[in-house]
């Protein structure tokens with residue numbers, strides 16, 4: 028039985044995951060539009076032998092323009108630039124199934140996989156929120172269930188497009204002039220509820236065949252989708268119990284689909300607020316907390332859970348929230364916030380402080396030892412196959428993590444000391460389970 032190792036994904040977001048990161052003296056907001064900043068982050072993560080780096084994405088301005096550090100880069104473009112500055116680390120980009128066409132998306136990831144030598148991954152999102160829809164000639168987002176139905180048809184098509192060229196399709200015979208064997212390249216002839224795609228893809232099979240498929244929704248529909256299609260799942264949990272319940276549920280759904288339970292890796296988020304001592308970590312957490320601009324935080328929370336909380340008094344508890352069935356935004360994040368507020372009887376101001384670090388992902392302030400303990404506990408108690416590491420400040424927090432937590436994880440035999448493969452699927456232990464190169 029091979030040793031079980033953690034998978035670590037570096038979730039890169041601007042100059043840090045804390046919503047006020049750009050205001051902290053340890054960050055440089057001028058780095059946001061600078062590709063060198065992101066290349067540097069990826070190199071730090073690669074030095075720490077992380078499995079992958081990951082970029083989230085939306086198709087609208089996030090939060091309010093006045094107080095929010097703006098996202099500058101579109102992920103596929105940025106990861107293509109990062110590919111040339113790294114050699115092993117996986118490159119996971121978010122692309123929405125609601126506002127793109129399968130043929131475009133299949134090409135983008137095929138290109139990234141070719142350029143990076145087999146390191147591409149796709150975080151498949153359905154995109155909640157009407158503001159995004161309004162950038163694409165629509166008034167409102169489609170219903171939650173319809174978004175996932177569209178996503179299922181979308182991914183079925185992209186998979187078939189990536190498979191439309193067999194690995195052995197190229198002949199390249201200079202003498203006869205035969206470049207490719209048309210018998211090894213197939214049309215799709217797809218006609219479904221949402222899409223009509225003829226195919227084949229206009230790109231030869233890429234090193235991984237298909238990019239690693241990642242999914243990040245945790246509602247009922249989200250979990251069903253993940254069990255059918257995903258190979259890694261990003262998820263947000265506030266407690267060990269909630270993460271364990273999610274992990275158990277998702278793995279059961281995966282086996283119900285006839286898939287190997289290890290074919291899907293579950294990665295909850297962790298925001299490590301590190302200090303040499305607990306007092307130092309707590310001080311950093313407090314400093315960050317004090318930089319939150321409440322009016323902005325309320326707007327972001329309203330957008331995130333799909334319920335308008337602007338104007339609600341900060342020192343009161345939340346108003347009566349609608350039943351989750353009526354929420355058309357991110358259902359699992361809505362439930363996370365509702366449960367947190369009820370469990371701990373929090374006021375709106377306290378909720379903003381709890382969410383400021385990681386938008387619902389668990390924030391752990393501590394020393395390298397306590398954070399290593401935390402990771403080990405979740406890993407060994409059936410809550411995680413690895414973690415989405417979300418440093419509050421970048422690059423500072425990622426450097427700290429790589430210098431202090433990674434060596435401890437290695438000493439405990441929980442994490443690799445060097446890369447043993449070259450593709451993203453290799454790192455996630457999915458090479459054997461990868462779609463066959465026919």
Ligand SMILES: Cc1cc2nc3c(=O)[nH]c(=O)nc-3n(C[C@H](O)[C@H](O)[C@H](O)COP(=O)(O)O)c2cc1C
Pocket residue numbers: 082083084085121151152153154155243244245246247248249250261262263296356357358359360415
């Ligand atoms: C770690 C993580 C990263 C995510 N990144 C994105 C993203 O980049 N873009 C996006 O639209 N949604 C993103 N989401 C949101 C999910 O795709 C999904 O909409 C949300 O979790 C709610 O899904 P649900 O309605 O199935 O619960 C992310 C979620 C998680 C946990």
